[in-house]
Amino acid sequence: MGDKFYKKKGIAIENIAAELYLLNCNDRLPTMIDLQEKYDLSRGTVQNALSYLKDEKAIETKSRGHLGTFIEFIDYKKLQYFAGADQVAGTMPLPYSKLYEGLATGLYLMFKEQNIKLNLAFIRGSNERIEATEKEQFDFGIVSRFAAEQEIASGHNITVSLAFGPQTYLSKHILIFADKSRQEIEDGMTVGIDKDSLDHFYLTKELVKDNEVVLVDYPANQLVHAIREGEIDAGVWNYDEIVEKGYHDLHYIDLPLEKEHLAISEAVLVCSSQNKMIQAICKKNITIEKMHDIQLQVKAGTMIPRF
Structure with missing residues (x-):
C-alpha cells in the first residue's frame, strides 16, 4: 500500500x-x-x-x-x-560540414549548461528524421525549414519549435557535372537523386523538369563519388562540403536563386506537436544568437566541435 x-x-x-x-x-x-x-x-x-x-x-x-x-x-x-526531463534525444544530419558540426556543438553545449544530457543520433534523410520525431522515437529533429514546412503541409504531426535563420543549415546547393564542358542539364543525362531527402528531391526535380533525363537513386552524400566514377552525369550537392574538403577537381555551377532556396538553407528544430514539454525545454534552453556564435566559431576553427 x-x-x-x-x-x-x-x-x-x-x-x-x-x-x-x-x-x-x-x-x-x-x-x-x-x-x-x-x-x-x-x-x-x-x-x-x-x-x-x-x-x-x-x-x-x-x-x-x-x-x-x-x-x-x-x-x-x-x-x-x-519532470524527469534531465535528458533529451535528438536527430540531425550526418555532421559532414562545419555548419552541421556547429549545430551539433551548439545543441550539446547549451543543453549541458542546463544540466541536460543530450543524446544525438545522426540520420541521413530528412524524411527519416521527421518520421522518427513525429513518432517520438526522438524528442526533436533538425531539418531544413523547407522540409519541415512541406511535411507539415502534408499533414504530419510536427511543429517548428525553433528556426535558426538563413544559411544555418547550409550556405547553398550547387550542380556538379562529370563532364567539365557542361553548363546545364541536357536530355539523355543520368542525374543522381536522393529520394530520402525532401530538399534534394525537390531541387533535382525542379532542375530536370524541362529535360528527358534518367534519374538514378543515390544517397546524396555519395553523389561526389558517383560523379567522379562516371556513374552519373550530374547531381545536386552541398557547396559547403565541396569548399571545406577542397574538391578542386569538381566542375560545378551555382543554382539560380529561388525563394525556396532560402528555406532550404535554414535549419529548424522540429518536435512532435503533442510533446509540449520538449517544445518548452528546447525554447527555454536554446538561444538563436548563441547558436549563430557557436556555428561561426566552429566554422572559423576557433572552437573544437563537441557532440
Missing part, C-alpha cells in the same frame, strides 16, 4: 512539474479540479505534489482571491528535474 502511494505521488509530481514548466511568472496556476481531471488524481494527491514542489523551492505562488492563485517564482531547472 505504501509503495503504491509513493509511486502515485511520484507520478503526480512528475506530471504537475511538466505542466508548470510550460508556464511563466505571473501566470495563473491551474486549479485543483483542472489538475485532478487532467491527470486522473485525487485532490489530496494534487495538493501533496504542489506542496512538495513548493517545499523544494521549484515554485512560489500567491493567492489573489477570486482571481485564483498565481505563480510568483519558477525554478525551471528544478521543474525540469522533477
